[in-house]
Every structure is written in C-alpha cells, then in structure tokens.
Amino acid sequence: MKQLRFSVLGALTMHAGGPVDAGPFKQRLTVATLLARPNTTVPVETLSEAVWADGQPPRSARKNLQVYVSNLRRLLDLRAGAADRLVHENGGYRLRVTAKELDSLYFRELITAGRNARIGGATVPAVQHFRQAFKLWRDTPFTGLHRSPVLAAEAQRLIGRRLQAFEDWAELELELGNNAVVADTVSELAERYPQRERLRAAQMTALYRCGRQTEALQVFEEVRRQLATEYGLPPTPTLQEAYDAMIAERHHRGAAPAGTGPTAAGLATGHAVAAAAVLPPPAGHFVGRDQQLAKAAELLRGRTRPLIVLAGAAGIGKTALAVHLAHQSERAYPDGRLLVRMRDGDGRPRPTREILAQLCEWCGRRPTGDPEQDLRAWRRWVGQRRVLLIFDHVDGDDLGPLLPTEGTSAVLVTTRRPVAVPPHADRIDVPCLAPSEAVDLLAHVVGSERVERDRAAAYDVVAGTGLLPLAVHVGGLKLATMRFLSLRDYADRLAAGPPVLDQLTDDGSGRPYADSWYRGDAAAGPPGRTVPAQFRLYAREVIEA
Missing domain, CATH: 1.10.10.10 (Winged helix-like DNA-binding domain superfamily/Winged helix DNA-binding domain)
Structure with missing residues (x-):
C-alpha cells in the first residue's frame, strides 16, 4: 500500500x-x-x-x-x-x-x-x-x-x-538569545498583523537587544498611534511592559556605575539627578474628570509630600486619570515621574523585592538583591528629589516602606479598596463618566459622523455599558470593526439583556484589550450605579483598568 x-x-x-x-x-x-x-x-x-x-x-x-x-x-x-x-x-x-x-x-x-x-x-x-x-x-x-x-x-x-505559534517561537528564541533571528523573521509578520501585541512586543525586544534601539522605540510609537487613532485604545500591558523595560534599561545603561559618577554624587550630596519618565503615553482622547483633576492639582500644590488615593470600581479609569495627571505635572516634578505596577500581567501581586529592584534601576542604582539595603538606598534617593510616583492597582499591599518620608515627592495611588492605603492619604473618588462624556469617548472610537447620525442611539449604547470607560472602549471597538451594525441595533442588543458581554466581545476584537486591562474581582459596580450583570461577571476574569 x-x-x-x-x-x-x-x-x-x-x-x-x-x-x-x-x-x-x-x-x-x-x-x-x-x-x-x-x-x-x-x-x-x-x-x-x-x-x-x-x-x-x-x-x-x-x-x-x-x-x-x-x-x-x-x-x-x-x-x-x-x-x-x-x-x-x-x-x-x-x-x-x-x-x-x-x-x-x-x-x-x-x-x-x-x-x-x-x-x-x-x-x-x-x-x-x-x-x-x-x-x-x-x-x-x-x-x-x-x-x-x-x-x-x-x-x-x-x-x-500559525501567528500564535510564531509568537511562542519568538519568545523562546529570545530566551535563547537569538535576537537577530527574531528581529529579521518577525518584522514582516508584525507589519502585516500590527495588532498582534505579542508579535509586536517580540519585535521591539529583538530590535532593542540587537542595538537597534531607535527602531524598537519607533515600533512602539507606531502601534500606540495606530491603536489611539483607529480604536481610541492605549497599548496593552504586554506592549507597555516591553516598552517600560526598554526605557528602564536605556536609562540604566546611561547611568554611571554605582559608587562613581553623578548618581552616586547625587545620593551623597542631595544634588538633583534627572531620572527617566517611565509612563504610558498620554491617552489618545481623554474626556471628563475635570473636578477630579482640579482637586488633585490643588492637593499637589498645597501639600509638602502629597499622598493622593484615586479610588473607584474596576474599569472606571483610575489609571488613565493618574497617567493624565502625571503628564500634566512634568514641570512640577523635574526629577522624574514613574508608574509602578503592583500587579503582574496575570493580575498577581508583584513581589516587593521585584518592585524595589525596579525602583533602584530607575534611580540609577544596581539592585543588590538585599531588600533592606535596596530600600534604604531608594528612600534616601527619593527623599532628596522631587518626583511623582504612581502605585497602580494597590489592593492590600503594604505601601508604607516604599513611600517617601522626607522631601517633596508626591504619590498617586490607584485602588478599588481605599482601606489598603494609609489613613492620612487624601482620597478622590473616581465616578463613572457622565453620559455626554461617554458619548464623546464613543465618538472618538467609532467616528463622530457615525454618532451624529443617531445621537439618541449613542446615548443608549453608553447607558448599556454602564458608563464605564473600559466598557465604552470595548463596545466602541466592536462597533468600529462592524461597520454594518448601526448604533440603534447595537443599543437594542445591549438593552435586550443577556448576553451583554457577548455583544461587546463576541468577535474577539475587544477581548485582548479587556483581558489585559481588567483582571481581578470587579463584581462591585461603581457607587450609585448598576453595571450590567454580564459585564460584572466577565470582569472577574480580566484585569482592572
């Protein structure tokens, strides 16, 4: 045979x-x-x-x-x-x-x-x-x-x-140090499929490790701009973490060796040493939050060492608010601005040792691996600077040792559970968007002409998402990729009841972003408002924004 x-x-x-x-x-x-x-x-x-x-x-x-x-x-x-x-x-x-x-x-x-x-x-x-x-x-x-x-x-x-397999393969080759192979092989696929976040992250990492830093940073900026322009979305944590790692390594390479040069001198004398601004890029379209921004700006001006807690339900936009505020505060904090993620990409708490290592690298010091020694060096450095720190997604973490006790640095904390932060902090509650703000955000994602054709339906769509920025983003992405679906038909689907979440993500277009942003226990809706039950159930599986 x-x-x-x-x-x-x-x-x-x-x-x-x-x-x-x-x-x-x-x-x-x-x-x-x-x-x-x-x-x-x-x-x-x-x-x-x-x-x-x-x-x-x-x-x-x-x-x-x-x-x-x-x-x-x-x-x-x-x-x-x-x-x-x-x-x-x-x-x-x-x-x-x-x-x-x-x-x-x-x-x-x-x-x-x-x-x-x-x-x-x-x-x-x-x-x-x-x-x-x-x-x-x-x-x-x-x-x-x-x-x-x-x-x-x-x-x-x-x-x-095949694309999923290429992403797995590229990450394995990077682990083996075959950076040039990945850079040469993945680039063509990444350009053909620019929304494959793992492929783009592998491309960035490979280019950077091959010494092609400018190209690597251009890749991130290209993806960031495309996501903001076409979908009104920021980069996902996978891409953002790859970018942050490149920025931190770039800054670390530019610092003098520990014990010599300007970094050591700054630690000894208290002279300012410029630190890198490690923040997500500004949101492509930031709406609302005028009261919260004004109150936060007043506290930053009026406190010697402000500690501000941005509290609200999952998906409410606390991180976006903190990042927006940090970008607005560049002149007020000339020694640096840094976002510290308290959770890893899977939503698990990051070890304190790992966070301390990130802080040490940011201020130009090689981590020793000894938490007490690294903590002393960090607190001494930050006490002699004027920096703005964002501790993102605090949930029962002991922030005390990481907080500045001297100097004029400021701290922003995002959390769903305000009891997790010191009692002397100033709290700002972050509510849902107003209906008009949510419609403005939806218009940025799907196009203003499409919203203007049926504004009543647009208001019904955002009402069906519970006025959560994350839900508006994901719902808008669904509409943006399904041009044949009218806002009225979509609003009727959302209003019809279950499965609301299926209407948001059943083509898979929004899930990669929701999965990345919204992991954790998010069953509790925003104060005073009921979030669609299906969305709350889904929120338990995805990361908080």
Missing part, C-alpha cells in the same frame, strides 16, 4: 507514490472541505455551502456530491488501496487521515509538542518543534479555493494558529 499524503498549507495537493490529480474544481472543493475537518463527519449541507459558494446549490447538489465522493473513493482505491478512508455516516462524509498524512494535522501536533516542551522547561527542543512546524507551510492555506466561504474561513483560522 502506498503512503497517502495530503497538503492544505498552500495549494491542495494529494500524493500516493506520486502526485494525484484531485479532479475538477468542485471535486477539489469537496476533498478540501473534508480535509478542513479531518476525521470529522462533515454534513452534506456544509459540503454544499463550500462547493456552491453563491449559496444556491442546484437541486441535484446531493447527487453531484455523491458523484464527487465516489470519484475520490476510486482515486484512493486505485492509488493507495484506501477507499475505506472515505465513509458516509450520519448524513455526511468523513475522511480518515493521520497527522503524518495531513500537513495541517502534523502542524498542530508539532506545535502542541513545542508548547508542552516549553512548559517542561525544555527550551531548545521546544524551538526545534516550532521550526519544524513552520517548514510545513508553502503558502496561504487552500490557495486558489478561497471563493468557498467555508475554506476561506478555515484558511484564516489556520493563519491565526
């Missing part, structure tokens, strides 16, 4: 001791659809949809499919003695193949092996599995058959799986 081999990662091909002609176009569509769902019964209706792309199969469609299947069985029998591989069952047809016989199945098997090796800490074998998997790709899946909506959709699914 000759070995069967099918390939769909490119143009459809069949081999059995040599190339096999799969027959006329509709017969090729039939076998391609069966291979798109290998070892699975494909209903006759699905085959009809794939073969007759105009949605109008002839009355003889079922009989025609029987002819195509019969011809394929004859081919399999003649070339490989494998007619029994193609069977009729449960109102459809199933083609049985193994991973060694179908490249898309083998690709999946190799990727799974690579990820399992990575989990087990076997980085080199993991990379080898990924490299072998990528060699299977010859072109776009099902090349030449995309007139079929079924096969076009399957091609996009396979491309998405």
